[in-house]
Amino acid sequence: MKILKPRFVSPELKLLRFLHSRMGFPIDDLRRFENLEKGFKGEQQFDIWSEDILIDGLILNDLLFEVNNTVFQIDSVLISQGTLFQFEVKNYEGDYYLEGDKWFTLSGSTIRNPLHQLERSETMLKQLLQNNGYNMHIESYLIFINPNFHLYNAPINPSIIFPTQLTRFMDKLNRTPSKLNGGHSKLAETLVSKQTFQSPYKRLPNYDYNRLEKGICCPHCRTFVDVTLKCKCGFEEAPSAAILRSIEEFRWLFPDEKITTNRIYEWCKGNKSIRTIRRILANNFEYEGYGKPGHYIVPIEFNRAVR
DNA sequence: TTCTACGATGGACAACATAG
DNA sequence: CTATGTTGTCCATCGTAGAA
Numbered sequence: 040m041k042i043l044k045p046r047f048v049s050p051e052l053k054l055l056r057f058l059h060s061r062m063g064f065p066i067d068d069l070r071r072f073e074n075l076e077k078g079f080k081g082e083q084q085f086d087i088w089s090e091d092i093l094i095d096g097l098i099l100n101d102l103l104f105e106v107n108n109t110v111f112q113i114d115s116v117l118i119s120q121g122t123l124f125q126f127e128v129k130n131y132e133g134d135y136y137l138e139g140d141k142w143f144t145l146s147g148s149t150i151r152n153p154l155h156q157l158e159r160s161e162t163m164l165k166q167l168l169q170n171n172g173y174n175m176h177i178e179s180y181l182i183f184i185n186p187n188f189h190l191y192n193a194p195i196n197p198s199i200i201f202p203t204q205l206t207r208f209m210d211k212l213n214r215t216p217s218k219l220n221g222g223h224s225k226l227a228e229t230l231v232s233k234q235t236f237q238s239p240y241k242r243l244p245n246y247d248y249n250r251l252e253k254g255i256c257c258p259h260c261r262t263f264v265d266v267t268l269k270c271k272c273g274f275e276e277a278p279s280a281a282i283l284r285s286i287e288e289f290r291w292l293f294p295d296e297k298i299t300t301n302r303i304y305e306w307c308k309g310n311k312s313i314r315t316i317r318r319i320l321a322n323n324f325e326y327e328g329y330g331k332p333g334h335y336i337v338p339i340e341f342n343r344a345v346r
Numbered sequence: 347t348t349c350t351a352c353g354a355t356g357g358a359c360a361a362c363a364t365a366g
Numbered sequence: 367c368t369a370t371g372t373t374g375t376c377c378a379t380c381g382t383a384g385a386a
Contacts, residue, residue, distance in 0.1 A: 278354090301371065312356045317372080326372090349386070355379080362373075 040092040040117075043227050046100035050239035050291075052079055057288045058243065060261040061251040068244040081130025082114055084184045091209055094119055094217040097227045105235040106167050111160045118227055120217040125164060125179040127157045129188075136191035157181050157198065171229055180208075248293065253308035255281050256288070268310070278311055282319045290337055297334035298324070 048056075055072045058064075064072060082100075089098065097118040104111055117124040134145040142150045161179040168175055179198055183190075186202045193201070200208045254263040257270035269275045276284075286298065289306050296302070300317040307316065320326075324335040 299371075314356050315354080318354090321373095347386100350384090352381105352383090354381090357378085358376090360373100360375090363371090365370085366368090 040089075040094060040096045040098060042098045042100070044099040044101070044231055046082060046086055048079060049075070049101070051242065052076065054239055054243055054291055056261060057256075057292055058246055058251075060256045060263070061253075062244075062246060064244055071242070077130050077132075078128075081184045082128050084130070085115065085126065085128040085182060088184065088205060088209070089115070089117075091213075092117065093213050094215050095219045096217055097219065097223060099227060099230055102230060103234050103237065104163065104167055106163045106170070109163065110235060110237065111163045113160055113164065116230065117212075118219070118223050119215050120219060120223070121176060122215065123164075123168075123175045123177045123226075124212075125157075125161060125177060126182050127153065127160070127179070128182045128184055129153055130185050131183060131188045132185045133187065134189050134191065137193065153181055154196070154198070167233065171233065173226060173229075175226070246292070248296075251292075253306055255285050255307050255310050258284060264310070278315065279319050279322075282307060282311060282316060283323060286320075286337060298337045299334050 052072075052075045055068075055075065059072060086100070092098075099116045099118070100114070102113040102116060104113075113125055114128045115126040117126070135150075136143050136145065140152055140154070142152050144150060157179050161177055165177055168177075181199045182205075183199070183201050184205075188202055190201070193199070252263070255268065256262065257264050257272060257274050258276075259274050260270060260272040262271065264270045264276075264281070268278060268281050282303070285307050286303055289296070289303065290298070298320070300313060300320055303320065304311075304313045304316045311319075320335050324337050326335050
């Protein structure tokens with residue numbers, strides 16, 4: 040098994056992390072942030088689990104497509120010789136129950152039926168493949184990755200893989216006969232190239248520069264560090280690395296703002312002298328202009344998703 | 347161990363470029 | 367013109383790696 044497209048923190052989650060350390064969130068945004076964070080943890084767990092897939096196959100993670108003006112996302116795809124496996128990973132924790140085809144948490148709040156979500160993406164995926172001249176057999180699975188998940192009134196549905204079934208499901212996957220050829224790589228490339236991009240900025244809470252807390256955040260625990268750049272969590276960082284990381288955060292949060300020495304000095308809230316900031320900027324980036332309109336050219340690592 | 351040299355840092359200040 | 371922001375230079379201080 041080969042991972043053709045690894046999983047990264049999504050731009051939106053990245054932005055939310057940057058923002059969350061610097062401002063309070065309205066309750067809806069906070070929930071959304073926590074859900075994304077939890078979902079990502081689940082996907083990471085799934086990635087660890089999927090390392091044991093030993094068949095000749097290709098894995099593509101986090102695919103985002105648009106078919107018929109509808110956007111859908113797939114957590115993970117495994118291309119084998121005869122079958123394209125689609126995995127929707129859920130990191131649900133605790134007790135849930137089913138009434139008919141309605142899903143509830145034990146406290147009684149209703150959640151979106153993940154099976155509908157799964158069927159929907161299978162339909163769309165099938166169509167996407169057909170549009171591109173493929174007619175591959177698709178199998179979709181809903182993977183509950185968290186061992187502390189339980190579903191009362193669970194139906195007998197082979198598309199659902201509960202935590203206790205993960206090992207046997209893996210065995211089953213590994214018994215899938217599979218020998219890939221160039222066509223499969225072509226299919227994988229097609230899928231990667233047919234992706235769509237969504238602006239990560241649309242669904243963020245409102246924020247403005249003046250109301251964000253300034254300073255340098257520890258990349259691990261996301262709390263502010265003091266002038267020593269030694270975090271309470273034990274993480275320690277070289278000055279230039281810390282400043283460059285902070286510039287990166289600023290760049291993500293304010294893609295249209297010009298990067299100047301003073302701006303970054305203020306953003307890092309005097310953790311380092313303005314002279315040091317300038318030196319680090321000058322050592323790492325091109326400078327354009329002079330005086331008031333002068334600024335550094337800091338490349339942004341994503342260019343299709345901006346705005 | 348102590349000493350030394352060097353690079354990184356930071357303060358002060360003058361010179362320069364541009365917006366308004 | 368002034369205000370703002372950047373650059374370059376000079377110089378003192380600090381921490382540390384390597385020499386003595």
